[in-house]
Amino acid sequence: MSSPKVWFITGTSSGFGRLMTEYALDTLDKGDIVVATLRKPQVLSDLAARYPADKLLVLKVDVTKQEDIDEAFTRTRSAFGRLAL
Numbered sequence: 408m409s410s411p412k413v414w415f416i417t418g419t420s421s422g423f424g425r426l427m428t429e430y431a432l433d434t435l436d437k438g439d440i441v442v443a444t445l446r447k448p449q450v451l452s453d454l455a456a457r458y459p460a461d462k463l464l465v466l467k468v469d470v471t472k473q474e475d476i477d478e479a480f481t482r483t484r485s486a487f488g489r490l491a492l
Contacts, residue, residue, distance in 0.1 A: 411436065411438035411439045411440055412435075412436065412439045412440070413439075413440045413441075413442065413483065413487050413489060413490050414427075414428075414431045414439060414440065414441045414442065415442045415444070415479075415480075415483060415490055416428050416431070416441060416442065416443055416444065417444045417445075417468065417470055418444075418445060418470075419443040419444060419445045419451060419465075420445040420446070420447060420450040420451070421450075424443075424445070428441055428443045428451075428454065429454070432454070432458055432462065432463060439462075440461070440462055440463070440464070440487055441458075441462070441463050441464070442464045442466060442479070442483050442486075442487075442490075443463060443464070443465050443466070444465075444466045444467075444468035444470075444479055445465075445467070445468065446467065446468070446469050447467075448465045448466070448467050451465045460486075464482070464483065464486055464487075466478075466479045466482060466483075
């Protein structure tokens with residue numbers, strides 16, 4: 408059995424980012440994990456309520472701030488041991 412993929416998706420509050428997050432959680436391999444990043448995490452409260460923390464990690468990230476990006480990758484590795492295979 409292969410390890411689940413860890414998806415790191417930016418801009419998940421709306422549009423393509425939100426749709427890709429939902430697609431990865433609902434349609435792809437049911438074992439996959441999504442790290443959803445956005446500036447206002449409360450926007451994804453509906454998804455956070457539907458999925459356990461071992462399947463969905465919602466992180467506050469402003470992609471114009473390097474420290475936010477670095478922290479998001481650190482937290483992803485800490486939570487899941489890797490970003491992707």
